[in-house]
Amino acid sequence: MFCYQCEETLNATGCTKNGVCGKNGEVADLQDDLIYLLKSIAFYNSKARSNKLNDAKTDQFILDGLFATVTNTNFSKADIERLIGEGFEIKDGVKKKLISAKVIDEKSGSSFPAWIKEKLLGAGPKADEELPFMAKVTPESLASVNTGILATENEDVRSLRELLTYGLKGMAAYAHHANVLGYKDENVMAFIEKALLATMDDSMGINELVPLVLECGSKGVATLALLDKANTTTYGNPEPTAVNIGVRGNPGILISGHDLRDLEQFLEQTQGTGVDIYTHGEMLPANSYPAFKGYENFVGNYGGSWWKQKEEFEKFNGPIFMTTNCIVPPKESYINRIYTTGVVGFDGVAHIRADKDGNKDFSAIIEQAKKCDSPEQLEEGTIMGGFAHVSALSVADKIVEAVKGGQIKKFVVMAGCDGRHKERIYYTDFAEALPKDTVILTAGCAKYRYNKLDLGDIGGIPRVIDAGQCNDSYSLVVIAQKLAEAFGLDDINDLPISYNIAWYEQKAVLVLLALLSLGVRNITLGPKLPAFVSPNVLNVLVEQFNIRPNATVEEDLKVLL
Structure with missing residues (x-):
């Protein structure tokens, strides 16, 4: 394991055994494998995209795969292994589609750039006789490939590759949220694929990578604008709002993370149940959207920042629902009432999946909430928000x-x-x-x-x-x-x-x-x-x-x- 993607990385240099975030070394290594696999999917899917053969499922997998490796998102070995397995199926499916459409030749890799054959196919006199790109990388052989950060020996090239990769992870997170609400940008997806491949191209040095990193920033602006449009079109423009930070006497459910669609579904499903809904952490701004203000059981915000959740979740007494990143390893005292969804995962924590239409059934959480005590009051008063x-x-x-x-x-x-x-x-x-x-x-x-x-x-x-x-x-x-x-x-x-x-x-x-x-x-x-x-x-x-x-x-x- 070697990971230095977050600000709290060990000794400001890198985590090498277990992450300061709580992620163990085995999961960290699996996440490196997943990123490596996404690069092969990006190669095939970029060819599919240029030939109008790409599909929404593959695009979504690339976004979700990147998002799952963001700090404090997914700690589950089983989840990352499942994503890797699904990734191989997607890669093989896109490749077969390209072969069927005669975009690539099944028996020859000669049309592929030399760096691709050397990096991901395997250099040597028989390379052209092999199946193209990543054909030698299978679920069984992936463990023998050095997929880690330190595989790039040049410190400056490694630095720019990682800066670009982390920018892509952030971009994928925001594009994921826009996708949930039905908003997509073909140019953003095309850039993600291009940039993933650039991190494998040894012909690109500082002079080539710096402009690409800045292009990542400009595509980031487009992604943020897309998400802003998705949120405000769906839920209205945020309004200046005095958000309640106290509690009521009813049992409650605490929603943390960033996903507004999850909050909307919770508010719809808890009407008339006697269960109140509170936001936590980065969900605080949801209190300022007009679409949510009509729900009588939407109480306000509970607690503060993500890193205080071990103390605050314990005192909340009711179920906690993690919609996106910002989960930290839960305490035994509340692990039986914390739930994850989407790309979030932690072994031993219940997970709620969406159906094919993106809808989620929260009835089990609501029934658990009814049996819980009301939240312990942490503070009282209001705080202002809603100045988008x-x-x-x-x-x-x-x-x-x-x-x-x-x-x-x-x-x-x-x-x-x-x-x-x-x-x-x-x-x-x-x-x-x-x-x-x-x-x-x-x-x-x-x-x-x-x-x-x-x-x-x-x-x-x-x-x-x-x-x-x-x-x-x-x-x-x-x-x-x-x-x-x-x-x-x-x-x-x-x-x-x-x-x-x-x-x-x-x-x-x-x-x-x-x-x-x-x-x-x-x-x-x-x-x-x-x-x-x-x-x-x-x-x-x-x-x-x-x-x-x-x-x-x-x-x-x-x-x-």
Whole structure:
């Protein structure tokens, strides 16, 4: 095992026996195998796509396979083995389709690039006599192939390949959510396949990979825009909302993760049952969508960030439903009332599958909830949310006036991820230390470090403008672009906006690449720089975009203000 894809990786260098996240080495190795297999599927499916022979099932498998390897998503050996088995079936099915359509020759690999034959078919005088691409890689032989990160020996090439791969994982997660609501983008899928193959091409060095990484960012913008359209078309534009953080006396079900369709189905199926629904973690922004506000049993949000779930899930008393990533290994005290779905998995935890139409039956969870005690109250009051781009821009004139009048001197984007390390108290301290003429723009679970502070407002404009989930970072870009237009600026870097971004996992990597692709400069990133960024690659990012690591609150206030 070697894994360094998250911010909390061991000693800021890499996990080698078991992951800090709780993933064991065997599962980590299987996930490397799955990514390797996805590259072969990408090769065949890219040929199928160019010949209009691709299908939705294969596209969805590529997205789900990438998503399943995101940190804190799937810890189950059985699940990853099942995905690998399904992947071989899909690969073979696409290959047979191409052979049948005479797109490829079953008996000769001569039409394939040399690097493909050498990397994935096997070099040698008999290579052309073998079946094409990946024919020698079977479920039985996959264990003998070095699929791990360190198989790429050149540190800088490895760094860029992993940066690209993690960007693709984030892109796949967001595209997955859009797909659930029926929104797809052929260009995004084509890029994912192209980029997966590029990570195997030894002819591509730094000069070729850096532009591809930035292209990943631009495709990330398109993916985030697609998901924004899917969510708002389906559920309406989020509205400024005071979200209840207390509890009622009824038994409840806690929904965590990111998937709005799962929440919708729960709300529909719990009507009249006497069971209340609460959100947790990144599901908090769901409280601001108009479509959900009519459900009387939709109470509000319970608890805080993902890393507190062991304590908070225990006190909730009722069933917990994990819709996407952010699960941590559950305690025995509540493992019998936690459920997963979709790409999420943990051995010993019940899993809810969708039918062919995407519908899920939650009756077993609802019946369990009825027998549980009501949630233990953690806190009371409300927190504000719902300031996605449509809501924020509806008061753009007030914001512009406040800037021109000197009431608002600076905006600071404090989006991204939260994490469990004590050093992240930095973000609370930074938010509290900001001058009262400064407004925080946020999205993602990083907000839990300061969204319950009493920071006040500026002429009715909240000092924390929360755009929503991590995928709603797109809203922050739209807000910045529209403000630049309002001020007559050609470059959003000329706005009074600074960036103090916290990251944890691969969706945050995609958001960072999206910002870079839009030309955003001078980003402060923390609490530690990614272990997978080599010194030379970091120099490229510093030279082109002036990325810097965060320091102390005092130092960063001087720089960012």
